[in-house]
Amino acid sequence: MPISLSPTRPKVLIPEKVSPDGLALLKEDFDVDEKKGLSPEELKTIIGEYEALIIRSETKVTADLIKAAKKLKVVARAGVGVDNVDVEAATQHGVIVVNSPSGNINAAAEHTIALMMAVARNIGDADASIKAGKWDRSRLTGIEAKGRTLGIVGLGKVGLTVARIANGFGMRLIAYDPYANANLAAAASVTLKPTLADVLKEADFLTLHTPLIASTRGMIGAAELATMKPTARILNVARGGMIDEDALVAALDAGKIAGAGIDVFTSEPPKPDSSASRLIAHPKVVATPHLGASTREAQENVSIDVCEQVVTILNGGLPRSAVNAPIILQEEYRTLQPFVILVEKMGSLYTQHFLTHRSASGTATKSFRTTFDIIYEGELAGLNTTKPLFAALVKGLLTPITSSDGLNINIVNAELLAKERGILINEQRSRENVEDKPYSSFVTLRARASRSTSAVRSDLSRSNSPSAKRALQSQKQSAEDQDQVIQGFVSGNKPYISRLDRFKGEFVAKGTLLICRNFDSCGKIGFVGSQLGKAGVNIRFMNVAPLHEEENGHGSGSGTEAAGAGGEEGNEALMILGVDGAVGDEVVQSLIGSEGVLEASVINF
Numbered sequence: 027m028p029i030s031l032s033p034t035r036p037k038v039l040i041p042e043k044v045s046p047d048g049l050a051l052l053k054e055d056f057d058v059d060e061k062k063g064l065s066p067e068e069l070k071t072i073i074g075e076y077e078a079l080i081i082r083s084e085t086k087v088t089a090d091l092i093k094a095a096k097k098l099k100v101v102a103r104a105g106v107g108v109d110n111v112d113v114e115a116a117t118q119h120g121v122i123v124v125n126s127p128s129g130n131i132n133a134a135a136e137h138t139i140a141l142m143m144a145v146a147r148n149i150g151d152a153d154a155s156i157k158a159g160k161w162d163r164s165r166l167t168g169i170e171a172k173g174r175t176l177g178i179v180g181l182g183k184v185g186l187t188v189a190r191i192a193n194g195f196g197m198r199l200i201a202y203d204p205y206a207n208a209n210l211a212a213a214a215s216v217t218l219k220p221t222l223a224d225v226l227k228e229a230d231f232l233t234l235h236t237p238l239i240a241s242t243r244g245m246i247g248a249a250e251l252a253t254m255k256p257t258a259r260i261l262n263v264a265r266g267g268m269i270d271e272d273a274l275v276a277a278l279d280a281g282k283i284a285g286a287g288i289d290v291f292t293s294e295p296p297k298p299d300s301s302a303s304r305l306i307a308h309p310k311v312v313a314t315p316h317l318g319a320s321t322r323e324a325q326e327n328v329s330i331d332v333c334e335q336v337v338t339i340l341n342g343g344l345p346r347s348a349v350n351a352p353i354i355l356q357e358e359y360r361t362l363q364p365f366v367i368l369v370e371k372m373g374s375l376y377t378q379h380f381l382t383h384r385s386a387s388g389t390a391t392k393s394f395r396t397t398f399d400i401i402y403e404g405e406l407a408g409l410n411t412t413k414p415l416f417a418a419l420v421k422g423l424l425t426p427i428t429s430s431d432g433l434n435i436n437i438v439n440a441e442l443l444a445k446e447r448g449i450l451i452n453e454q455r456s457r458e459n460v461e462d463k464p465y466s467s468f469v470t471l472r473a474r475a476s477r478s479t480s481a482v483r484s485d486l487s488r489s490n491s492p493s494a495k496r497a498l499q500s501q502k503q504s505a506e507d508q509d510q511v512i513q514g515f516v517s518g519n520k521p522y523i524s525r526l527d528r529f530k531g532e533f534v535a536k537g538t539l540l541i542c543r544n545f546d547s548c549g550k551i552g553f554v555g556s557q558l559g560k561a562g563v564n565i566r567f568m569n570v571a572p573l574h575e576e577e578n579g580h581g582s583g584s585g586t587e588a589a590g591a592g593g594e595e596g597n598e599a600l601m602i603l604g605v606d607g608a609v610g611d612e613v614v615q616s617l618i619g620s621e622g623v624l625e626a627s628v629i630n631f
C-alpha cells in the first residue's frame with residue numbers, strides 16, 4: 027500500500043508506554059509520535075501540533091497543557107482512571123476525553139489478589155530474606171485467606187472481580203458502596219453494609235476499589251484505622267490519595283494494623299522523604315510501582331480500545347467511552363450514527379441555502395435565525411439520548427460560517443457553543459406513525475421566523491375581522507415571516523433531504539449541489555443545463571422539487587421577489603443539481619435573470 031507523506035495527516039502524540047497493538051491501527055492514517063520521558067515544559071511546547079494525545083497514569087494533562095493544545099480533539103487514557111486529566115478544562119475546550127473502562131479490570135483484580143496473598147504469606151519479606159542467605163521460617167509464618175472476611179470499598183468493576191475470585195478462596199465477603207447494584211452484589215455472594223464503619227470493624231483484609239474523587243480522598247485516615255482489627259491487612263490497587271499514608275505508617279508502627287499491600291501512591295514515582303516513600307520502605311508493606319494494569323493482556327486491550335476511539339474521533343465519529351460526554355448505548359449508537367450525519371447536513375444546508383444565495387439583486391446574506399425546532403419522528407423519538415444529534419445540528423449550522431479549524435464542535439461543547447451564540451434549539455419527539463413510509467425515522471428542522479408562521483396561522487383562524495385577516499394574510503406571505511423548513515430521513519444509510527423550504531423532493535445530501543429556485547415552466551432545465559455545460563460543469567444528477575402540498579394554494583411565499591425578477595405567473599419549483607467540482611460565482615450569476623431562475627445557491631457537503 028502506498029504511504030502518503032501528506033503533511034496534513036493528523037498527528038497523535040504518545041508520551042508513555044502504550045502497547046503497539048492499538049498503535050498499529052493509527053499508523054495508516056495518522057502520524058504517530060512516541061516520545062517518552064518528556065518534561066511537562068517539553069510537552070507543553072510541542073502539544074500544539076497534535077490532534078490526539080494518548081496517555082496512561084504518568085502524564086499530567088493540566089488546564090495549562092490543554093490551553094496550549096490548539097488542535098487537540100481527544101485525550102485518550104489507555105486505562106480507567108482519569109484523575110491525571112483536568113476533565114473540566116478539556117470540556118471547556120471541546121476536547122473529548124476517552125478511556126478504556128474495562129480493558130484492565132481483570133489485571134487490577136488479579137494484582138489485588140496477588141498483593142493480598144503476598145501480605146498474608148509475607149512473600150516480599152521471605153523473598154528478601156532468602157536472597158540474603160537466611161532460612162528464616164518461623165518468623166515468616168502467615169495466615170490463610172479461607173474463612174477470613176474481605177471488606178471491599180467500592181463494588182464496581184474491579185471490586186466485583188476481586189469478590190468473585192476471593193469467593194473461590196472461601197472468604198466471607200462484605201462491601202461498602204452506596205451506589206452498588208444490589209443484584210450484582212448478591213450474585214457475587216457479597217453482603218452490602220450500610221456504612222464504611224461496618225466494613226472497617228469486621229474486615230480481616232480491607233481492599234479499596236473506588237475512583238479518587240472528593241468523597242474518597244483521604245477516606246482511610248487515622249480515625250478509620252483505629253477502628254480496624256489489629257490483625258487486619260489493607261490493600262490499595264485503586265488510587266494513592268484514598269489512604270492517609272502517614273497515618274497508615276503510624277498504625278503499622280504501633281501494631282494497630284498488621285500489614286499492607288500497596289500499588290498506588292500519593293506521589294508517583296514517590297519523591298524521596300515523602301509519605302509515599304516512608305510507606306514503601308515499611309517492613310510490613312508489600313509495595314509495587316503501580317503495576318495493577320501492567321499485564322500483556324490488559325495493555326493490549328486498553329491500547330486497542332482507546333486507539334479505535336481515537337480513529338473514530340479523528341474521522342468525525344462518536345467515541346464509545348467518552349468520560350466528558352453522555353454515554354451512548356451501543357444499540358442506540360448504531361441507530362444514531364447515520365442520523366448524526368443527516369442532522370449535521372441539514373444544519374449545514376440551512377446555513378448555506380438560506381443565509382447566502384444569489385438573486386437578480388446580487389448576493390444576499392440573510393440574518394441567521396436563532397430559534398430552531400428539531401423534531402424527531404419514528405424510531406428516533408424513542409431514543410434515550412439525542413445529544414449527539416443536537417451537537418451535529420450545532421456543528422452543521424455553524425461550520426459553514428466559522429473558520430473550520432477554529433471551531434471544534436462536538437458532543438462535549440455543542441450546548442455551550444450554541445448558548446454562547448444565542449442559538450436556541452428545541453428538541454421535540456413525535457410518535458407519529460411512519461409505518462407507511464420507506465424509512466423508520468424522520469427529522470424536521472424548522473428555523474422559526476421572528477413571528478412564526480404557526481403563530482400567524484393560529485391568529486388567522488381566531489380572527490373574525492376581514493381587515494385583520496387581510497393584514498395577517500399579507501404578514502404570512504412575507505418571506506421573513508415564514509418558518510424555514512428542512513426535512514430529511516435516512517435510507518440505505520444515506521442521508522436524504524425530502525423537503526427544502528416550501529419544496530418537496532428527495533435528494534442525497536452529498537458532494538456539491540446547485541439549488542435553483544425557478545418558475546415551474548418549460549425550458550428552465552435546458553437553460554440551466556446549457557449554461558453549466560458552457561462553463562464545463564458536469565451534472566451528476568438533477569431533481570425537480572415542486573411546492574410542498576402545505577404550500578400549494580397559499581401562493582408563492584416570496585411572491586414580491588418572484589414577480590420582480592421574472593414577471594411570470596404560476597408555481598415555483600426547486601431544481602437541484604448534483605455537480606462535479608466547483609461552481610464559480612460568475613456561473614451562478616449567469617443563471618439568474620430573464621430565463622426564470624430567481625435564486626441560486628451552491629451547497630458543499
Ligand SMILES: NC(=O)C1=CN([C@@H]2O[C@H](COP(=O)(O)OP(=O)(O)OC[C@H]3O[C@@H](n4cnc5c(N)ncnc54)[C@H](O)[C@@H]3O)[C@@H](O)[C@H]2O)C=CC1
Nearest residue numbers: 107134180181182183184203205236237241263264318319
Ligand atoms: N492500579 C491500577 O493499575 C489500576 C487502578 N484502577 C483503579 O481502580 C479503581 C476502581 O476502578 P473500577 O472498578 O473500574 O471503577 P468503577 O467505576 O467500576 O467502580 C468504582 C465503584 O466505586 C463506588 N464508589 C464511588 N464513590 C464511593 C464512595 N464514596 N464510597 C464507596 N464506594 C464508592 C462506585 O459506586 C463504583 O461502584 C479506580 O480508581 C481505578 O482508577 C483501575 C485499573 C488499574
Ligand SMILES: O=C(O)C(=O)COP(=O)(O)O
Nearest residue numbers: 082083104105106107319
Ligand atoms: O487504569 C487505571 O486506572 C490505572 O491505574 C492503570 O494505570 P497505568 O495505565 O498502568 O499507568
